[in-house]
Amino acid sequence: MKPIQFRHLVRAGEFRKPTAGVCGGYAQANLVILPAAQAHDFLRFAQRNPKACPLLAVGEPGAWNVPALGADLDLRTDVPGYYVYRDGQLAETPASLEGLWRDDLVAFAIGCSFSFEEMLLAAGIPLRHIEQDRNIAMYRTNIPNEAAGAFGGNMVVSMRPLKARDAIRAIQIxxxxxxxxxxxxxxxxxxxIGIADLARPDYGDAVEVMADEVPVFWACGVTPQEAIRAAHLPFVITHRPGYMLVTDIPNAALAAL
Amino acid sequence: MKPIQFRHLVRAGEFRKPTAGVCGGYAQANLVILPAAQAHDFLRFAQRNPKACPLLAVGEPGAWNVPALGADLDLRTDVPGYYVYRDGQLAETPASLEGLWRDDLVAFAIGCSFSFEEMLLAAGIPLRHIEQDRNIAMYRTNIPNEAAGAFGGNMVVSMRPLKARDAIRAIQIxxxxxxxxxxxxxxxxxxxIGIADLARPDYGDAVEVMADEVPVFWACGVTPQEAIRAAHLPFVITHRPGYMLVTDIPNAALAAL
Structure with a gap:
């Protein structure tokens, strides 16, 4: 299925599940939607913390379509689940944003590790959480983000245990x-980096690190989500965790070289 | 000083020391000179073990000049020290090869870690053995080389202790x-990889690995030297360890991308 067909399925209410494995080869994105009043601060936060918050695209103020992400794309309906935060608290988990959209909302699409995991698997690098059908293990660190406005906090990382030669190859990829x-x-x-116990992740599921493996840590898209929650903003929308926006961008097109 | 001026100095007998730090920015090379009877096997060995034995150039049979390595270059005189092995034993350590050169000799110039260390230092990555003015620590491993003819054995590695973020950057560089x-x-x-004790290197000097560092291991040019010694060839010439051939090749020109 092509991403546009998948988005139409979501729009029709026929897909309300996590998107892992959907439309292989195309980038999925984390979604953050903020009022214009906070959008510039958040954009500076992303610019200053590109490893945790890599921007695939930023929408025009008020625009629910972002051509850079896909054709005939509607951010109000094309994501299989949304979280709405009011005054820093999770307030609603709607299936669409119809009735919630405002003319001052700015959408941010943030790159997702699903894309690079596809590249690692294609290179023959085994990923334990996928083999064991678990969520990736994520941890709060003591690595401070560069703050901007109300957005700050520390980096959250995902961890993958890899044999040394696979770790070296994964760094290259x-x-x-x-x-x-x-x-x-x-x-x-x-x-x-301030992680006391790998067996107790802050998000997701723990996986074992074998004696011949090195734990390898990547900056994680949960970092901006934590920064947003900690900012106690009056109104924010995100995707529901794991329920991502499926874009028209081929993962391979994201290679810088 | 330009490499050609340095080689002329060596040729005139005015430089008989290790070449570390000489002609910064230009690649130095390990030298292996073999009779044609063994040269094809050694070339296959190098082709099969490119990390330990990366070839900068291979001379024409009988040629003591290799234009790919530098202008007005004479392999018989331009290296500050040579080792001559006969029947697998170090037999002579001449200052030049005049009187030893033969029409059937083939020269191999093998890349040297001096070049990549320059890149790491330029990126602000500290290297302890340089700070402490020691030789790099080198270790025999249990990683088998791909054999060719009489050449086989295991890989020898060099080790540099690095902080994790520097290790990641060093892998990229x-x-x-x-x-x-x-x-x-x-x-x-x-x-x-079969190294029992980092404090006891097989070649060079041990350096401490701090609690916040990871030991990082690179394939080492001693690998082909060990393979050559173990092959017990009737006649082989190499550079004297540390007394390298200084080429006209800018290190930066060796970047694959």
Whole structure:
């Protein structure tokens, strides 16, 4: 199925599930929708923290279509699940944004590690959380984000245990894709970035790190979500975690070289 | 000083020391000179083990000048020290090859980690053995080479302790330079590649690995030297370790991308 067909399926209310594995080969995106009053601060936050918050596209103020992301795309209806936060609290989990859209909303599409995982699997690098059908393990770190306006906090990372030669290859592969978190930010001892116990992730599911493996840590799209929650904004919309926007952008087109 | 001026100095007998730090910005090369009878096997060995044995150039049979390496270059006189092996044993350490050159000799110039260390230092990555003015620590591993003819054995690696973020950057930088050993072959636990104790290198000097560092291992040009010694050939010439051939090739020109 092509991304446009998938989005039409979502729009028709016929797909309300996580999007992992959907439309292989095309980039999926995290979605953040903010009022214009906070949008410029958030844009500076993303610019200053590109590994955690790599922008695939930013919409025009008020625009629910973003041509850079796909043809005939409607951000109000084409994502299989939304979270609406009011005054910093999760307030609604609507299936569409009809009735919620406002003329001052600005949409941000943020690159997603689903894309680089596809590149790693294509290179023959096994990923344990996929083999074991678990969610990726994510951890809060002590690596501070560069703040902008109300947005700050620390980086959240995802962790993949890899054999050393696969870790080296994964660094090469993901370095080519700055728009989907790029190269890892850390490898080896998790305590050096403030993670006390790999068996207790802050989000997602723990996976075992074998004796011949190195834990490798990438900046994670949960970082901006945490920064947004901590900012206690009056009104924010995001995708429901795991229920991503499927774009027309081929993952391969995101390679910087 | 330009490389050609340095080579003329060596040729005049006015430089008989290690070449570390000489002619910054230009590639230095390991030298292997073999009779034609063994040269084809060695060329296949190098082709099969490009990380340990990256070829900058191979001379014509009998040729002591190799235009790809530099102008007005004479391999018989332009290296500050030579080792001559006979029947697998170090037999002579002449200052020039005059009187030793033969019409059937084939010269191999092999990339050297001096070049990529310059790139790492330029990127602000500290290298402990340079800070402490020691020789790089080198270790025999249990990683088998792909054999060709009499040439086989295991890979020898050099080790540099790096902070994780510098290790990631060093992988990116050295990946661009396949002609000078390329990306690391291992990082982390040395026992996984058959190294029992980092404090006891097989060649060079040990350096400390700090608690916040990862040992990073690159394939090393000592690998072909060990393979050549183990092959017990009747006649081989190499450079004296540390006394390299200084070429006209800018290090930056060795970047694959």
């Amino acid at each position: 993901t370095s080519r894709f700055p728009a989907i978190h790029g190269a890892p930010v850390h490898l080896g001892d998790p305590r050096l | 050295t990946s661009r330079f396949p002609a000078i050993h390329g990306a690391p072959v291992h990082l982390g636990d040395p026992r996984l």
